[in-house]
Amino acid sequence: MAVITNKNNTLLELKNVKKHFPITSGFFRKVTGYVRAVDGVTLDVKKGETLGIVGESGCGKTTLGKTILRLCSLTGGEIRLKAVDSGEMKGLQDLDKRESFEARRRIQMVFQNPYASLNPMKNILSAFDEPMKIHSLGNKQERKNKIAEMLETVNLQPDYMYRFPHEFSGGQQQRISIAKALAMNPEVIVCDEPVSALDVSIQSQIMNLMRKLQKGYNLTYIFIAHDLSVVQYMSDRIAVMYLGKIVEVAEAVEFHNNCLHPYTMALLSAVPMPVVGAKSERIILKGDVPSPVNPPKGCKFHPRCYKCIDICKEKEPALKPSDTNPDHLVACHLR
Amino acid sequence: MNTKKTIKSSIAKRNIQKFYTNRLALFGLIVVAILIIMSLIAPFITPHDPNYVDSYKRLQAPSSEHWLGTDNAGRDLFARLVYGGRVSILVGIASALGASIIGVILGCIAGYFGGKVDAIILYFCETFVSFPSTILVLVMVGLVGRGLSNLIIIFCVTGWMGVARIVRSKIMSLREEPFVESCIANGISGISIMFRHLLPNTLGPVIVSITLATADFVLEESALSFLGIGVPPNVATWGNIINSAKSLDIFQNHPMLWVVPGLMISLFALSVNFFGDGLRDVLDVRQ
Numbered sequence: 024m025a026v027i028t029n030k031n032n033t034l035l036e037l038k039n040v041k042k043h044f045p046i047t048s049g050f051f052r053k054v055t056g057y058v059r060a061v062d063g064v065t066l067d068v069k070k071g072e073t074l075g076i077v078g079e080s081g082c083g084k085t086t087l088g089k090t091i092l093r094l095c096s097l098t099g100g101e102i103r104l105k106a107v108d109s110g111e112m113k114g115l116q117d118l119d120k121r122e123s124f125e126a127r128r129r130i131q132m133v134f135q136n137p138y139a140s141l142n143p144m145k146n147i148l149s150a151f152d153e154p155m156k157i158h159s160l161g162n163k164q165e166r167k168n169k170i171a172e173m174l175e176t177v178n179l180q181p182d183y184m185y186r187f188p189h190e191f192s193g194g195q196q197q198r199i200s201i202a203k204a205l206a207m208n209p210e211v212i213v214c215d216e217p218v219s220a221l222d223v224s225i226q227s228q229i230m231n232l233m234r235k236l237q238k239g240y241n242l243t244y245i246f247i248a249h250d251l252s253v254v255q256y257m258s259d260r261i262a263v264m265y266l267g268k269i270v271e272v273a274e275a276v277e278f279h280n281n282c283l284h285p286y287t288m289a290l291l292s293a294v295p296m297p298v299v300g301a302k303s304e305r306i307i308l309k310g311d312v313p314s315p316v317n318p319p320k321g322c323k324f325h326p327r328c329y330k331c332i333d334i335c336k337e338k339e340p341a342l343k344p345s346d347t348n349p350d351h352l353v354a355c356h357l358r
Numbered sequence: 359m360n361t362k363k364t365i366k367s368s369i370a371k372r373n374i375q376k377f378y379t380n381r382l383a384l385f386g387l388i389v390v391a392i393l394i395i396m397s398l399i400a401p402f403i404t405p406h407d408p409n410y411v412d413s414y415k416r417l418q419a420p421s422s423e424h425w426l427g428t429d430n431a432g433r434d435l436f437a438r439l440v441y442g443g444r445v446s447i448l449v450g451i452a453s454a455l456g457a458s459i460i461g462v463i464l465g466c467i468a469g470y471f472g473g474k475v476d477a478i479i480l481y482f483c484e485t486f487v488s489f490p491s492t493i494l495v496l497v498m499v500g501l502v503g504r505g506l507s508n509l510i511i512i513f514c515v516t517g518w519m520g521v522a523r524i525v526r527s528k529i530m531s532l533r534e535e536p537f538v539e540s541c542i543a544n545g546i547s548g549i550s551i552m553f554r555h556l557l558p559n560t561l562g563p564v565i566v567s568i569t570l571a572t573a574d575f576v577l578e579e580s581a582l583s584f585l586g587i588g589v590p591p592n593v594a595t596w597g598n599i600i601n602s603a604k605s606l607d608i609f610q611n612h613p614m615l616w617v618v619p620g621l622m623i624s625l626f627a628l629s630v631n632f633f634g635d636g637l638r639d640v641l642d643v644r645q
Contacts, residue, residue: 124545139537154544189643
């Protein structure tokens, strides 16, 4: 029963999504290999939730975000978005021209570097206005009122719209990026490390703002970050990525209390405790992340896993529900 | 509405102020403006015909009638200078703008699309660069013949490579920026991204290179006219004036005939460069 209601609530569906970047060498640019940045990711994103995606550098989180934004083409698999009118799930590649354009409005983004995500030569008004104009969101005056309203929503003065990006601080710039995404009336916002370039006090300010906006505008966030404490604070569900694959997905509380994958355990053990004298048992992983060009056979985590058994070296575990909780997915032979 | 107006005018005011405080740029603008206005209103500031030959008045010293004297054909030097400015400045500015437009468009396309398109455009660019520009111009003059409009077209065709390379490299680095990704993700078209989002970010160096090119083309026109293959010799240009002053006697005994047009060329080139520098600073919103 629970599975069915979840299904109806799904807004975005990733089915075995793959993105491989070819490596070319030599004069004739012969393809000698592939960087398997995203290598078969299957995920559901439910309406109104925040799905956190964590993982270390180079595990493919950003590429995954870019495939959802259609900034890079897929090597394999499919991304499906719920259609507005019929409610059926349609692959982003199969959409007709109008729907495809509409989907670009429905999925918005907030990037890591707030200054670089705004055109330095355009003032806020024209930066906001162009995408709104091509998506025909109201006439000139309506769009301007909307921009003013959005700036007020993120606690900035409306007449800041005549200023240029360099005239703002980092936190203000990030709020402007959020307002820019919001002005398009989106359903999903892909947040790629939205707070990692900001200092801690601004981080909490931005995160609280984002949570407030989520309630107010019924937004769905895909929150990509490398900082577990940030992700745990923001997310309803958390997915852990390792070397282009999802190794564990669980609701935030379950994730914190009852994680099953050894990699997740190692990650969680590395989060510092805000308690004086608290001692946690840190799990130190050996070695480095293997190259995504040439991933290890079997479970991709096995060379670094402290629980590795023979089967891990041979067979890659599938992402399956755990024994106790059907919403808790984990890809490990030992779960 | 009201705030918008005041803020917009305050930006304009700030830009004017920024330009005004740059004294060299202001000097450049004034000199360039004076030279352009002088050549435009030439008939009103000199009664003489620049091409009227009066063999009784050859090589006269400056007088109240002939302000800068006359040349070896008895033509009034001042009249030739102001009328010559028309042609020289026109060639300079038109060629620089034309070449830059070609360069900007090709550079934008090459930088934005990359890959094969970039390779083809770069190949053309390098082919053009690998000829010495004077030889290339000589060949093209031989092909299409002399004449003012031909010269401008030839300068455009042979002068776009520098701007194209600047724009291409700038756009290549800019197109990886997140703000471009955000444009793509919003469904903004490639042409709009190229010309409305990326191009304004490259304008600083482009404007400097336009002004440098203006000065260069004025000099090149003079050089070609001096060699006798530029603008036809019956048309007064700054280069043709120097060209008609190349005999040893004039060189030694009547320096006025080559020093003054030489100074005009240098003054124009220098002022245009100062002006270009100032313009770049004003257009950079970050400063």
